[in-house]
Amino acid sequence: MIRATARWLGSSAALLFVVTVLTFLLSTLAPGDAAKAILSGQTTSYTPEQYLQLRHALGIDQPLPVQYWHWLDGLLHGSLGTDLFSGQPIAEALNGRLAISLSIIVGTVVVSGIAGVGLGVYSAVRGGLSGRLVDGVSLLGLAAPNFWLALVLVEVFAVQFPIFPATGYVSFADDPGEWLRGLVLPVLTLSAGGTAFIARQTRDAMADVLTRGFVVALRAHGIPLRSIIFKHALRNAAIPVVTLLGLMFVSLLGGTVLVESVFAVPGLGQQAVTASSTHNLPMVEGVAFYFTLVVVVVNLLVDISYRLLNPKVRAA
Structure with missing residues (x-):
């Protein structure tokens, strides 16, 4: 029974890791980003400087492994992060x-x-x-x-x-x-x-x-x-x-x-x-x-x- 429970916990942790990594990679491969979506909803035109500043504020200008580590670190501390648009906890x-x-x-x-x-x-x-x-x-x-x-x-x-x-x-x-x-x-x-x-x-x-x-x-x-x-x-x-x-x-x-x-x-x-x-x-x-x-x-x-x-x- 203990061995079966350990196998289940191990496979569950591996599944969670693989799914979140793949989701992260596939989502970042799509054209566009949250900064463009936010600025497009606020104004009809924006400068490149505004775009770069917002990317930095959102943390999406960092390398992908760094972004994923920040998300995973938050998860290990009981947080799924915050909504980029509303600021509400996920x-x-x-x-x-x-x-x-x-x-x-x-x-x-x-x-x-x-x-x-x-x-x-x-x-x-x-x-x-x-x-x-x-x-x-x-x-x-x-x-x-x-x-x-x-x-x-x-x-x-x-x-x-x-x-x-x-x-x-x-x-x-x-x-x-x-x-x-x-x-x-x-x-x-x-x-x-x-x-x-x-x-x-x-x-x-x-x-x-x-x-x-x-x-x-x-x-x-x-x-x-x-x-x-x-x-x-x-x-x-x-x-x-x-x-x-x-x-x-x-x-x-x-x-x-x-x-x-x-x-x-x-x-x-x-x-x-x-x-x-x-x-x-x-x-x-x-x-x-x-x-x-x-x-x-x-x-x-x-x-x-x-x-x-x-x-x-x-x-x-």
Whole structure:
């Protein structure tokens, strides 16, 4: 257990380092910089001297290794730096947005998991036409682009039938009902493809487990099929599904960028787009750091799930 924990800590630290270094390098390779963005927003013309002075004040005229070391030193002392435009601490600016993005991601994983597992189990047990129906639904869910589905959902459920808001976000603390209504369309948009993936994976895993000897023996002893499915078969089929849910959670970190833009939700994805367009390097680094932390935590939860579902993994 201690050795496994040490490996996890080492791999997590290495992942954080690699991601932040690559983010830093790729961000600095883009044309332009924050000084130009700031001066362009303040005045229509500026002198080269003003530009150089602002670059020096922001610290972006230093060599790249020096800039990264200053950022890393701040991180080791508990600071992600400050926003180059507003002067607000990065952590303070991102904490509220993290909760918004996680609301969409967790909601999508929960909806996709429940719907996908339900469809997959039903298809595996019934077979035949049900299996082909799941394949058809899966192809439909995978083929529908997120941006197109988002626009369709807005047109139907926010314009033609104004049931849910088309844009904006209300925090849970302010109004739980409006918070939930505001999440419905973004979550449905992202859940289509996820439900399709999980349904197919669940169906294949369940179909395999239902042919194993212990299931045949349980059915021969007169155990009800429902009890076999939910007490025995589903647990054995759950590991690949849990893996897919973990991968889906991680992939949604990027998927929220488009959805947050379409629905005008002020999450991390929208902040990443704004920071990248204005060359706000500390903010870009902060978003990348938060995303990587989420990946680390999700990997840990998936590993814990493996150990709970499979005693062999727990003993390893």
